[in-house]
Amino acid sequence: MTYTPFDLSGKVALVTGGNRGIGLGMAEAMAQAGADIAIWGTNESRNKEAEEKLKAYGVKVYARQVNVAEEQEVVDGIDATVAELGRIDSVFANAGIGYGAPSFVEMKTDVYRKVLSVNLDGVFWTLRETCRHMVERAKDGDAGGSLVGIASLAAIEGAGKNEAYAATKGAVISMIRAIAVEHARYGMRANAILPGWIATDMTQGAQDNPAFAEKVIPRVPARRWGEPEDFGGMAVYLSSDASSYMSGQTLVIDGGYSIF
Numbered sequence: 286m287t288y289t290p291f292d293l294s295g296k297v298a299l300v301t302g303g304n305r306g307i308g309l310g311m312a313e314a315m316a317q318a319g320a321d322i323a324i325w326g327t328n329e330s331r332n333k334e335a336e337e338k339l340k341a342y343g344v345k346v347y348a349r350q351v352n353v354a355e356e357q358e359v360v361d362g363i364d365a366t367v368a369e370l371g372r373i374d375s376v377f378a379n380a381g382i383g384y385g386a387p388s389f390v391e392m393k394t395d396v397y398r399k400v401l402s403v404n405l406d407g408v409f410w411t412l413r414e415t416c417r418h419m420v421e422r423a424k425d426g427d428a429g430g431s432l433v434g435i436a437s438l439a440a441i442e443g444a445g446k447n448e449a450y451a452a453t454k455g456a457v458i459s460m461i462r463a464i465a466v467e468h469a470r471y472g473m474r475a476n477a478i479l480p481g482w483i484a485t486d487m488t489q490g491a492q493d494n495p496a497f498a499e500k501v502i503p504r505v506p507a508r509r510w511g512e513p514e515d516f517g518g519m520a521v522y523l524s525s526d527a528s529s530y531m532s533g534q535t536l537v538i539d540g541g542y543s544i545f
């Protein structure tokens with residue numbers, strides 16, 4: 286017999302913020318492993334582009350315009366995703382924004398609220414509504430499911446000038462742990478991924494900053510920026526049955542930055 290736990294055929298994965306960056310990197314890997322994919326994003330044309338890219342892997346793809354900072358859009362989005370693809374086996378609450386300020390004392394309340402609305406409210410509603418679907422399914426005799434929150438090294442390292450962002454990411458870890466404990470009885474597990482420095486649109490400013498290239502990237506033991514593809518293997522693993530006994534963990538993917 287062959288060992289094939291990473292074959293995701295018959296499974297459905299939802300990735301919020303899945304039309305680019307880390308989200309698309311995870312979605313592409315899971316599509317290649319055979320999963321049907323739902324991606325949510327706010328930008329319709331980017332959704333369309335990512336949808337075409339993912340369809341090329343021969344799986345079903347559903348792209349939907351959802352602003353995760355709006356509760357009703359998330360509630361409707363889960364219903365529509367389940368109606369379209371039949372079920373959700375794994376969810377990646379990945380949509381996020383990264384606003385900082387020149388200093389903490391200059392951080393405006395509207396920036397704080399905006400970051401919280403996407404990175405915390407959005408994750409809360411995405412995970413809660415997916416849990417609702419998975420718990421109902423479990424009660425109908427079809428238990429299981431994997432919930433993933435995309436946090437950040439900012440949750441565990443001091444991210445100066447990014448206090449609002451850091452707070453949301455710390456909260457994601459805490460929320461994931463609470464969900465993990467409460468839902469284990471339904472065969473569900475919940476884990477957090479903590480990316481390090483990853484080359485995406487979010488970090489374009491840092492990528493263009495020579496001081497950053499001189500001072501920060503040389504301190505990454507892997508000596509390079511992370512790429513969205515670096516998250517593919519973890520996404521496939523967490524969506525697969527191979528991870529069914531792993532729950533409540535914080536999985537750091539950072540080229541060794543945080544332990545150097």
Ligand code: NAI
Pocket residue numbers: 301302303304305306307308325326327328351352353354379380381382383403407435436437438479480481482483484485486487488
């Ligand atoms: P990105 O900016 O390339 O992609 C973010 C995605 O989220 C996009 O698809 C965007 O459309 C979507 N999005 C933003 N606001 C949304 C909303 N209100 N509703 C629905 N979708 C929304 O960023 P990246 O780097 O791919 O980030 C993905 C996640 O990884 C974020 O949660 C980010 O905080 C986290 N992260 C990124 C790091 C990095 O170095 N790039 C480091 C640590 C964490």
